Amino acid sequence: MKRAVFPGSFDPITIGHCEIIERGLDVFDEIILAIGINADKKYMFELSERKKFLEETFKNHSKITVKTYQGLTVDFCKAEKAGFILRGLRNILDLEFERSIAETNFKMEQIETVFLLSSGDKAHISSTIVRDVMRNNGDYKFLVPSPVRKKS
Ligand code: ADP
Numbered sequence: 001m002k003r004a005v006f007p008g009s010f011d012p013i014t015i016g017h018c019e020i021i022e023r024g025l026d027v028f029d030e031i032i033l034a035i036g037i038n039a040d041k042k043y044m045f046e047l048s049e050r051k052k053f054l055e056e057t058f059k060n061h062s063k064i065t066v067k068t069y070q071g072l073t074v075d076f077c078k079a080e081k082a083g084f085i086l087r088g089l090r091n092i093l094d095l096e097f098e099r100s101i102a103e104t105n106f107k108m109e110q111i112e113t114v115f116l117l118s119s120g121d122k123a124h125i126s127s128t129i130v131r132d133v134m135r136n137n138g139d140y141k142f143l144v145p146s147p148v149r150k151k152s
Contacts, residue, residue, distance in 0.1 A: 004028040004084040007073045011043045012148045016125035020088035035068045056147035074109040085113040090123040
Protein backbone atom coordinates (compact mmCIF):
# COMPACT_ATOMS: atom_id res chain seq x y z
CA MET A 1 0.00 0.00 0.00
CA LYS A 2 1.59 3.25 -1.15
CA ARG A 3 0.21 6.20 0.76
CA ALA A 4 1.30 9.77 -0.03
CA VAL A 5 0.72 13.11 1.60
CA PHE A 6 0.17 16.11 -0.67
CA PRO A 7 0.85 19.07 1.62
CA GLY A 8 0.00 22.68 0.89
CA SER A 9 -1.85 25.79 1.88
CA PHE A 10 -4.48 25.45 -0.85
CA ASP A 11 -5.46 29.13 -0.47
CA PRO A 12 -7.40 28.33 -2.64
CA ILE A 13 -7.01 25.03 -4.50
CA THR A 14 -6.38 25.59 -8.23
CA ILE A 15 -6.69 23.41 -11.32
CA GLY A 16 -2.87 23.17 -11.14
CA HIS A 17 -3.13 21.32 -7.81
CA CYS A 18 -6.00 19.19 -9.18
CA GLU A 19 -3.90 17.98 -12.09
CA ILE A 20 -1.06 16.83 -9.85
CA ILE A 21 -3.45 15.12 -7.41
CA GLU A 22 -5.33 13.28 -10.15
CA ARG A 23 -2.12 12.13 -11.83
CA GLY A 24 -0.80 11.14 -8.41
CA LEU A 25 -3.58 8.57 -8.21
CA ASP A 26 -1.82 6.61 -10.97
CA VAL A 27 1.24 6.39 -8.73
CA PHE A 28 -0.20 5.99 -5.22
CA ASP A 29 -2.94 3.84 -3.70
CA GLU A 30 -4.03 6.64 -1.38
CA ILE A 31 -3.38 10.37 -1.21
CA ILE A 32 -3.95 12.50 1.87
CA LEU A 33 -4.48 16.17 1.02
CA ALA A 34 -2.94 17.86 4.01
CA ILE A 35 -3.54 21.51 4.77
CA GLY A 36 -0.65 22.81 6.84
CA ILE A 37 -1.67 25.22 9.59
CA ASN A 38 0.78 28.05 10.05
CA ALA A 39 -0.35 30.51 12.71
CA ASP A 40 2.01 33.21 11.39
CA LYS A 41 0.66 33.14 7.85
CA LYS A 42 -2.22 35.31 6.68
CA TYR A 43 -4.67 33.45 4.47
CA MET A 44 -7.39 34.71 2.15
CA PHE A 45 -9.68 31.78 2.93
CA GLU A 46 -10.41 30.39 6.39
CA LEU A 47 -9.09 26.92 7.11
CA SER A 48 -12.64 25.52 7.17
CA GLU A 49 -13.33 26.98 3.72
CA ARG A 50 -10.09 25.68 2.22
CA LYS A 51 -10.88 22.25 3.64
CA LYS A 52 -14.41 22.32 2.25
CA PHE A 53 -13.13 23.25 -1.22
CA LEU A 54 -10.83 20.21 -1.17
CA GLU A 55 -13.50 17.86 0.16
CA GLU A 56 -16.05 18.97 -2.42
CA THR A 57 -13.59 18.84 -5.29
CA PHE A 58 -12.63 15.23 -4.54
CA LYS A 59 -15.88 13.96 -3.03
CA ASN A 60 -16.13 11.20 -5.65
CA HIS A 61 -12.58 9.92 -5.07
CA SER A 62 -12.47 7.16 -2.48
CA LYS A 63 -8.65 7.13 -2.49
CA ILE A 64 -8.36 10.78 -1.45
CA THR A 65 -8.85 12.10 2.07
CA VAL A 66 -8.50 15.63 3.41
CA LYS A 67 -6.79 16.44 6.71
CA THR A 68 -5.15 19.35 8.47
CA TYR A 69 -1.91 19.32 10.42
CA GLN A 70 0.42 21.46 12.46
CA GLY A 71 4.15 21.09 12.77
CA LEU A 72 6.53 19.19 10.53
CA THR A 73 5.17 17.51 7.42
CA VAL A 74 7.38 14.46 8.09
CA ASP A 75 5.86 14.04 11.56
CA PHE A 76 2.39 14.13 10.01
CA CYS A 77 3.49 11.55 7.40
CA LYS A 78 4.72 9.25 10.15
CA ALA A 79 1.51 9.61 12.15
CA GLU A 80 -0.49 8.78 9.02
CA LYS A 81 1.83 5.93 8.00
CA ALA A 82 2.56 7.62 4.68
CA GLY A 83 5.97 6.91 3.17
CA PHE A 84 5.80 9.55 0.46
CA ILE A 85 5.23 13.24 -0.09
CA LEU A 86 3.74 14.28 -3.42
CA ARG A 87 4.62 17.70 -4.82
CA GLY A 88 4.12 19.48 -8.11
CA LEU A 89 6.87 21.24 -10.03
CA ARG A 90 6.03 24.16 -12.30
CA ASN A 91 9.42 25.61 -13.09
CA ILE A 92 13.05 25.83 -12.09
CA LEU A 93 12.24 28.07 -9.10
CA ASP A 94 9.92 25.42 -7.67
CA LEU A 95 12.70 22.87 -8.17
CA GLU A 96 15.30 24.95 -6.30
CA PHE A 97 12.92 25.52 -3.41
CA GLU A 98 11.56 21.99 -3.25
CA ARG A 99 14.90 20.27 -3.49
CA SER A 100 16.20 21.47 -0.14
CA ILE A 101 12.93 20.65 1.60
CA ALA A 102 12.83 17.18 0.04
CA GLU A 103 16.43 16.45 1.00
CA THR A 104 15.83 17.59 4.56
CA ASN A 105 12.68 15.47 4.85
CA PHE A 106 14.52 12.43 3.57
CA LYS A 107 17.42 12.94 5.96
CA MET A 108 15.08 13.47 8.90
CA GLU A 109 12.63 10.59 8.43
CA GLN A 110 13.47 8.79 5.17
CA ILE A 111 10.27 10.13 3.64
CA GLU A 112 10.70 10.13 -0.12
CA THR A 113 9.29 13.08 -2.10
CA VAL A 114 7.86 12.29 -5.52
CA PHE A 115 7.57 15.19 -7.98
CA LEU A 116 5.21 15.39 -10.90
CA LEU A 117 5.77 18.05 -13.55
CA SER A 118 2.79 20.27 -14.23
CA SER A 119 1.65 20.30 -17.84
CA GLY A 120 2.57 23.37 -19.88
CA ASP A 121 -0.91 24.89 -19.81
CA LYS A 122 -1.04 24.83 -15.99
CA ALA A 123 2.50 25.82 -15.09
CA HIS A 124 1.55 29.50 -14.84
CA ILE A 125 -1.16 28.91 -12.22
CA SER A 126 -0.55 29.62 -8.56
CA SER A 127 -2.84 30.32 -5.61
CA THR A 128 -1.09 33.70 -5.29
CA ILE A 129 -2.15 34.70 -8.79
CA VAL A 130 -5.69 33.43 -8.21
CA ARG A 131 -5.94 35.54 -5.04
CA ASP A 132 -4.66 38.63 -6.88
CA VAL A 133 -7.19 38.18 -9.69
CA MET A 134 -9.98 37.64 -7.13
CA ARG A 135 -9.07 40.74 -5.13
CA ASN A 136 -9.10 42.83 -8.29
CA ASN A 137 -12.42 41.45 -9.52
CA GLY A 138 -10.93 39.66 -12.50
CA ASP A 139 -12.17 36.41 -13.99
CA TYR A 140 -10.49 33.69 -11.96
CA LYS A 141 -13.02 30.96 -12.66
CA PHE A 142 -11.02 29.13 -15.31
CA LEU A 143 -8.16 28.74 -12.79
CA VAL A 144 -10.04 26.91 -10.03
CA PRO A 145 -12.24 23.81 -9.60
CA SER A 146 -16.03 24.26 -9.39
CA PRO A 147 -16.41 24.40 -5.56
CA VAL A 148 -14.19 27.53 -5.54
CA ARG A 149 -15.97 28.90 -8.64
CA LYS A 150 -19.31 28.64 -6.86
CA LYS A 151 -17.95 30.76 -4.06
CA SER A 152 -19.26 33.99 -5.68
P1 ADP B 1 2.65 25.84 -0.37
O1 ADP B 1 1.98 26.73 0.62
O2 ADP B 1 3.41 24.69 0.21
O3 ADP B 1 3.40 26.58 -1.45
P2 ADP B 1 0.63 25.39 -2.31
O4 ADP B 1 -0.80 25.15 -1.94
O5 ADP B 1 0.94 26.69 -2.98
O6 ADP B 1 1.44 25.13 -1.03
O7 ADP B 1 1.16 24.21 -3.25
C1 ADP B 1 1.14 22.86 -2.88
C2 ADP B 1 1.82 22.04 -3.96
O8 ADP B 1 1.15 22.21 -5.19
C3 ADP B 1 3.27 22.40 -4.26
O9 ADP B 1 3.98 21.23 -4.55
C4 ADP B 1 3.20 23.23 -5.48
O10 ADP B 1 4.40 23.19 -6.23
C5 ADP B 1 2.09 22.53 -6.20
N1 ADP B 1 1.45 23.38 -7.18
C6 ADP B 1 0.85 24.56 -6.98
N2 ADP B 1 0.38 25.07 -8.15
C7 ADP B 1 0.71 24.16 -9.12
C8 ADP B 1 0.55 24.10 -10.54
N3 ADP B 1 -0.03 25.09 -11.22
N4 ADP B 1 1.03 23.02 -11.19
C9 ADP B 1 1.64 22.04 -10.49
N5 ADP B 1 1.86 22.04 -9.17
C10 ADP B 1 1.39 23.08 -8.48
